[in-house]
Amino acid sequence: MPLSYPKTTRHRLTSRLLIAAVAVASVVIAGAATAESASAATPADELVVNADFSAGVQNWRTNLSSDRLTASTVSRSDGKSARIDVGSPGITVLNDSKNTVSAAERGAEYRMTAWVKASREVTAQIRAREVADGSAEAHKTESRPVSGEWTQLTMDFTVERSGAALDLNVVFAGAAKGDQLYVDSVSLKSVAVDAPQENPTVGQCAAKLPLGDTRFGVSLGTSDGSSMQEGWDRAVQAYGTPDVVRVFQRGAPNWNVTKIAPSSDLSISFKIAPKDVLSGAYDSRLRSWFQSAPTNVQVYWTYFHEPEDDVARGEITSADYRAAWQRISSIADETCRSNLHATLVLMSWTLDPKSNRDFDDYYPGSAAIDVLAWDPYNPWNNNTGYKDPEAIFGSVIAKSKAEGKPFGIAETGSTLMGSDTGVARAAWLREIGAYLRDNDALFVSYYDAVAPSDQNDFRLRDTSSVAAWRALVQG
Structure with a gap:
């Protein structure tokens, strides 16, 4: 079940983190302190097993088998800490091997803390995942730089789902193979519940975004002449029922896809000329479309995906594009539909300095956009193999975070490189799937089609590739 946060029709979410924070009346603090200022004593109300690593790394594991986890005497006092020797670059996670709380009560409040340091500067955050009914929702701090000095991370949060297990993680990003990461004194304690206060936002809309695991799916493209139904049938046969489907429409949008994929989240885009939107000619049809949206799935709706080339050709202006987005977004706001998410979809190429493009030319502003989504592909021009996920997705993740927005991958894919029969591509698919999940992508849609423009x-x-993507879709 998605967490929610209060929202007026003029102010949308500022980040995926804030959704969890405001929704559950949590106060998230990512603060620094010195080792000398903390008590070395283990409090009687400590919930974490082996919180101070006095029993080595018992009850702890890493998410990747390539990372080496050991106990270390490099600690804040005379005790021990957990040391991770990084085996693979990217995201490194220290995880409680048995969830610290097996069945939390909805409304219970907790404080989680951990001390961290690293052999060179990386970023770190702590998170507590509510795990229940086969899904997870995360509370977490902002990522913050850490290096050679001990830094404390602190987070207060309130449980949303009754009976959820609490899974505690310390997450490092940006580490290279061979780096040493240290964690000490991981703590989880119950805190007193404040007296209930009058809700100042009663009567306002509530926007929701899922905070659980990344949703994987495919596009239902018809560029090869097949129907949407045929694309769906092919996808289900190959991958099982997709968690999310990507749908492209021209002109005024419709909900025909819901007859084919009634239980999948939707990444749906439509294209209407900005001048026609600004004339008001489509106001009524768009208002009706938003009002008749499905209520049982998340809908990431997009006006005019990838506008960059259209602007470059002079077919539309960036000013009209932004203004049209703002008009449509305000119409969507009228419905107060909590599962509708205004999602800007741009090319990842736009963020490359060599593109000579400016993100702000296409960004209608934070008030109009809920989610930033992107179309990064493995480069195919020079047949140079399968690139590291960071090289493909790193810039779009960084930009999304800089704008304070959650992100999705509306399209991604790779042609077969060189003489590869699919084995290497399958390994790449597994790698990007893990990378995007660890970086909290809302959804990832594989472009399972032939590109109409260049026939790639x-x-x-x-x-091998089908099996790899099926495993991600099936989770």
């Missing part, structure tokens, strides 16, 4: 074939038709 991104379809997954070899056994």
